[in-house]
Amino acid sequence: MARDWEQIQRTYQICTRCVMDTTDPEIAFDHDGICNHCTEVETRFKPRWFPDERGVGLLGQMIEEVRANGKGKRYDSIIGLSGGVDSAYLAVKVAEWGLRPLAVHVDAGWNSEIAVKNIDQIVTRVGLDLHTHVVDWDEMRDVQLAFMRSNVANLDVPQDHAFFAALYNYASANDIRYVISGSNYATESILPVSWGYDAMDARHLRTIHERFGTIPLKTFPVVDFLKYHYTYPKKMTVLRPLNLMPYRKDDAIAYLEKNYGFRYYGGKHYESRWTRFYEGYFLPAKFGYDKRKAHLSSMIVAGEITRDQALKELEKALYTDNELQEDKAFVAKKLGITVAELDDLVVQPRRYYWDYPNNEARARRFHALHASLQRVVGRF
Numbered sequence: 034m035a036r037d038w039e040q041i042q043r044t045y046q047i048c049t050r051c052v053m054d055t056t057d058p059e060i061a062f063d064h065d066g067i068c069n070h071c072t073e074v075e076t077r078f079k080p081r082w083f084p085d086e087r088g089v090g091l092l093g094q095m096i097e098e099v100r101a102n103g104k105g106k107r108y109d110s111i112i113g114l115s116g117g118v119d120s121a122y123l124a125v126k127v128a129e130w131g132l133r134p135l136a137v138h139v140d141a142g143w144n145s146e147i148a149v150k151n152i153d154q155i156v157t158r159v160g161l162d163l164h165t166h167v168v169d170w171d172e173m174r175d176v177q178l179a180f181m182r183s184n185v186a187n188l189d190v191p192q193d194h195a196f197f198a199a200l201y202n203y204a205s206a207n208d209i210r211y212v213i214s215g216s217n218y219a220t221e222s223i224l225p226v227s228w229g230y231d232a233m234d235a236r237h238l239r240t241i242h243e244r245f246g247t248i249p250l251k252t253f254p255v256v257d258f259l260k261y262h263y264t265y266p267k268k269m270t271v272l273r274p275l276n277l278m279p280y281r282k283d284d285a286i287a288y289l290e291k292n293y294g295f296r297y298y299g300g301k302h303y304e305s306r307w308t309r310f311y312e313g314y315f316l317p318a319k320f321g322y323d324k325r326k327a328h329l330s331s332m333i334v335a336g337e338i339t340r341d342q343a344l345k346e347l348e349k350a351l352y353t354d355n356e357l358q359e360d361k362a363f364v365a366k367k368l369g370i371t372v373a374e375l376d377d378l379v380v381q382p383r384r385y386y387w388d389y390p391n392n393e394a395r396a397r398r399f400h401a402l403h404a405s406l407q408r409v410v411g412r413f
């Protein structure tokens with residue numbers, strides 16, 4: 034099933050405020066040439082984003098709530114550590130606020146040495162307990178290859194799903210109420226749906242794996258629909274404190290490097306070679322999606338950089354030839370395929386998430402029903 038935009042050859046257009054452009058097939062512009070992402074940030078996110086005085090009060094309340102609920106418990110919260118900047122900075126802040134989170138790291142097989150060292154440095158210096166969940170590599174590899182063979186765009190689904198599923202399952206099993214998340218509007222408010230379909234859609238994950246995978250999943254962490262949309266939200270609260278404070282990535286990196294022996298790894302999410310290969314080569318080559326545009330646009334609307342700075346950044350090459358050859362060889366070997374097979378997957382016809390069974394419509398119905406039920410019982 035194709036959507037209308039697939040049939041239309043669009044004239045190239047770039048937003049007059051950010052750097053999102055018609056490589057997002059579903060982008061729309063208003064009469065001033067401002068894109069729907071910029072508008073959505075203003076209408077949907079800014080009302081919940083307080084990098085100001087109001088945030089100070091809200092953050093104080095949040096900390097107090099976690100502390101009060103955690104009295105007498107070994108941990109008052111759980112925090113996922115990826116080895117990247119956002120979660121590392123947050124872990125440090127959370128400890129400074131006097132909270133007692135359990136740090137959880139999900140090892141999906143692609144960790145760089147730098148990421149592992151960063152995690153070690155942080156938990157040791159801050160004094161956090163660390164639980165590492167290692168995803169069975171044969172299963173991880175099989176799901177990742179299945180996604181590549183399905184020819185959809187979001188190949189981060191297997192890693193992201195495993196990460197959140199392991200974290201939520203662990204928090205739920207250990208009766209930990211608060212999940213502290215490093216996700217934030219300052220650096221990631223903009224991401225087109227077609228570039229990165231919902232990683233938490235278990236039906237999407239399972240059906241793609243059933244169709245293109247080769248071994249059964251026995252231990253791969255999955256959160257099914259009802260657990261994700263119903264059971265877990267009743268048992269767990271996800272907190273995003275970085276939205277209640279000024280957050281600048283550069284400052285966070287400098288702070289972590291100076292005080293916690295943190296080492297930065299380069300581009301936004303290039304904490305692993307997989308991510309560098311996927312975002313730096315696979316996605317732009319196969320789909321024309323350059324995730325830097327979404328990231329830089331998020332920073333423009335957050336007031337962190339100017340549009341001119343972003344345009345300059347986009348002129349830089351994503352890869353040098355040598356690096357690309359090295360990463361291709363590395364990724365192919367790790368996945369157990371040849372470089373020729375990997376190259377072939379790049380040129381296979383594109384597919385989209387809606388070409389496979391998924392829970393998108395079910396989630397929409399579920400949330401609409403939930404919202405109207407809440408109105409009926411007077412919770413609004």
Ligand SMILES: [Zn+2]
Pocket residue numbers: 048049050051052053067068069070071072330
């Ligand atoms: Zn825009």
